[in-house]
Amino acid sequence: MRAFNFSAGPATLPEPVLRQAAEEMLDFRGVGASIVELSHRGAEFMAVAAQAEADLRTLLSVPEDYAVLFLSGGATTLQALLPMNLAAAGQAADYVVTGHWGKTAIKQARPYVSVNIAASGEADGFRGIPPRAGWQLSADAAYVHITANETIHGVEFRDIPEVGDVPLVADFSSSIASEPVDVRRFGVIYGGAQKNLGPVGISFAIVRRDLLQREGQSRADIFDFRSHLAKDSMLNTPPTWNWYLLGLTVKWMLAEGGVAEFARRNARKAAALYMAIDGSGGFYRNEVDPAVRSRMNVPFFLRDAALDKAFLDGAKAARLIGLKGHRALGGMRASLYNAMPETGVQALIDFMDDFARRHG
Numbered sequence: 600m601r602a603f604n605f606s607a608g609p610a611t612l613p614e615p616v617l618r619q620a621a622e623e624m625l626d627f628r629g630v631g632a633s634i635v636e637l638s639h640r641g642a643e644f645m646a647v648a649a650q651a652e653a654d655l656r657t658l659l660s661v662p663e664d665y666a667v668l669f670l671s672g673g674a675t676t677l678q679a680l681l682p683m684n685l686a687a688a689g690q691a692a693d694y695v696v697t698g699h700w701g702k703t704a705i706k707q708a709r710p711y712v713s714v715n716i717a718a719s720g721e722a723d724g725f726r727g728i729p730p731r732a733g734w735q736l737s738a739d740a741a742y743v744h745i746t747a748n749e750t751i752h753g754v755e756f757r758d759i760p761e762v763g764d765v766p767l768v769a770d771f772s773s774s775i776a777s778e779p780v781d782v783r784r785f786g787v788i789y790g791g792a793q794k795n796l797g798p799v800g801i802s803f804a805i806v807r808r809d810l811l812q813r814e815g816q817s818r819a820d821i822f823d824f825r826s827h828l829a830k831d832s833m834l835n836t837p838p839t840w841n842w843y844l845l846g847l848t849v850k851w852m853l854a855e856g857g858v859a860e861f862a863r864r865n866a867r868k869a870a871a872l873y874m875a876i877d878g879s880g881g882f883y884r885n886e887v888d889p890a891v892r893s894r895m896n897v898p899f900f901l902r903d904a905a906l907d908k909a910f911l912d913g914a915k916a917a918r919l920i921g922l923k924g925h926r927a928l929g930g931m932r933a934s935l936y937n938a939m940p941e942t943g944v945q946a947l948i949d950f951m952d953d954f955a956r957r958h959g
């Protein structure tokens with residue numbers, strides 16, 4: 600029996616997707632070989648790749664003047680590719696830091712640009728988002744970088760900030776496709792797939808095409824967005840299996856009703872869990888400003904950390920896994936991505952209520 604898996608990433612995938620992948624593993628649609636064994640240039644995989652892109656464009660309503668790239672190397676590699684492709688060497692780039700992944704983005708960018716930390720929530724322990732009015736943006740920045748949802752700290756932008764004519768670049772690794780988003784507000788939307796879009800090993804970048812005309816910096820072909828685009832993200836052998844699984848996952852999301860439907864489900868799931876935490880009389884607590892609490896990743900702490908192990912053991916016995924918090928924060932974290940059903944969140948809440956009654 601499958602457990603409810605609250606892991607932050609790699610994360611739970613829709614069961615129908617896993618079943619289909621299992622059924623097609625040995626013989627992909629009558630070809631007599633697995634999709635993993637076929638050339639990426641063959642008709643079968645080319646069709647899989649094109650369909651995945653078309654479906655992702657439909658799911659996210661990506662306008663035609665945006666390119667969609669599928670790459671390997673994860674979101675972290677993209678964090679280094681962004682300045683190489685979008686900024687002149689040493690040019691200013693603005694970063695708004697609302698958690699761990701914003702700091703990672705800066706670390707990857709520093710060799711290539713003059714990083715300006717326009718605002719940071721670090722002094723407050725990343726429990727909120729610094730108000731837009733206080734951001735110190737550079738006049739000549741190549742772009743402004745934000746992390747749409749901070750997977751570890753559980754802080755999520757609930758409004759897209761206005762940054763004028765400077766392109767807004769957003770790491771959407773852990774909230775892509777969780778609700779409708781106006782792609783036109785962004786220069787680049789990027790992320791790894793392994794949170795809400797499929798398996799690890801493939802990442803996506805949705806790039807406004809005019810930005811690809813920027814000269815960027817001296818770089819190898821393999822680090823150049825334009826080269827990848829010219830070859831339909833097959834400049835070298837792409838991660839075919841991961842691309843295929845991403846395609847199945849996106850198709851499943853469309854069949855379930857698309858991002859508008861997931862926005863409703865995700866809002867209900869997050870509201871129920873936060874209500875259980877806030878209503879526990881302090882037995883559980885989440886410290887994030889309620890206005891920017893993440894709908895995807897809910898970090899929480901037990902009043903008595905000595906009970907953490909008992910909590911995790913009991914959860915595991917109840918078939919609720921992946922709840923241990925990130926080592927940077929401790930405590931617990933429940934990730935509520937699109938593939939987590941509402942019944943799973945209810946099972947977690949029931950377990951938490953029962954645990955609090957027995958130990959409170």
Ligand SMILES: *Cc1c(COP(=O)(O)O)cnc(C)c1O
Pocket residue numbers: 608672673674675676700746748749750770771772773791792794
């Ligand atoms: C997981 C994650 C990353 C890192 O992704 P990798 O694929 O491991 O490089 C970056 N940003 C956010 C918001 C994430 O959730």
